[in-house]
Amino acid sequence: MSNVENLIESVGELWNRYVKHEFVLKxxxxxxxxxxxxxxxxQDGKYIxxxxxxxxxxxxxxPIDKVTKVLNLVFSTRDKGLEIHSKLYSELSISRDEIVKTRYNLINYAYTRHLxxxxxxxxNKxxxxxxxxxxxYSIIGDYVVESPHQLYKTWASFYASNEYKKRVEAILDALNEVNITEGLLSIFVxxxxxxxxxxxxxLRKDPTVY
Known part of the structure; x- marks a missing residue:
């Protein structure tokens, strides 16, 4: 069993609450x-x-070999992600300036500080x-790409793409070299x-605070 499978098994139902959240189902x-x-x-634009x-x-x-592979795949496929997000931003009249000027909601601020x-x-941490x-998001992309709603289908098409899958494979390959301790499991959770x-x-459209 791979490290990611072990980690997901360890968190149990919490994982399903994430990848099959009400937001995803909708x-x-x-x-x-x-x-x-x-x-x-x-908010996601700020997170990214x-x-x-x-x-x-x-x-x-x-480690230079793992890091180089991950960086190359993340940044060499970034154009596809930017292209898809640009379509979504255009459809919903979201400007770069709006993303920069909008404050973080509390969860987004805490999550990005966590990273x-x-x-x-x-x-490794x-x-x-x-x-x-x-x-x-790879799992969610595969699920949402079947949406009858064109915008949500477009959003998911990047996360369901071969380019994105290659990023994830490199990350999971690097993760398999890590000795997963209780401390690392806690970070994953x-x-x-x-x-x-x-x-x-x-879903709540929380107030933006930071």
Whole structure:
């Protein structure tokens, strides 16, 4: 059994609460209100920029072969992600300026600080903190890409793509080299909880505070 399978098994039902959250189910059946999706995209735009910065910080602390492979795949496939997100932003009248100027909701702020914290400590800790986002969205993409709603289908098409799958494979390959301790499991659990919280904050359209 791979490390990611062991980690998911260890968190039990919490994982399903993340990848089959109400937000995800509503994207899949097309019933998610567009104002909620728009709110999510703005917060997610802020998250992605911080996540990539945290990745660059953590990469200076990892094994060069694994780090290089992950970085190459993340940044060489970024154009496809940007292209899809640009379509979504255009459809929902989201500007780059809006993403920059909008404050974080509390969950997003805490989650991104969580990533920065472990990125500054250790590559393995960051990798475990990062995996729920990257691997989870691959599963979610495969599920939501069948949505009858064109916007949600478009959103999912990136996370269901071969380009994204290659990123995830490189991350999971690096993760398999890590000795998973109780401390690392705790970090993984925290990230899964943050992912659940991210969906819930979006459904509620939480106030932006930071």
């Amino acid at each position: 994207m899949r059946d097309g019933s998610l209100p567009l104002d909620i999706f728009r709110y999510y995209l703005v 920029e911080d996540m990539l910065r945290a990745l660059l910080i953590a990469s200076s602390k990892g 920065y914290y472990y990125a500054n400590l250790d590559w 960051f990798l475990v903190a990062w995996t729920p986002c990257m691997f989870g 925290d990230s899964v909880r943050f992912e659940i919280g991210f969906w819930e904050a979006s």
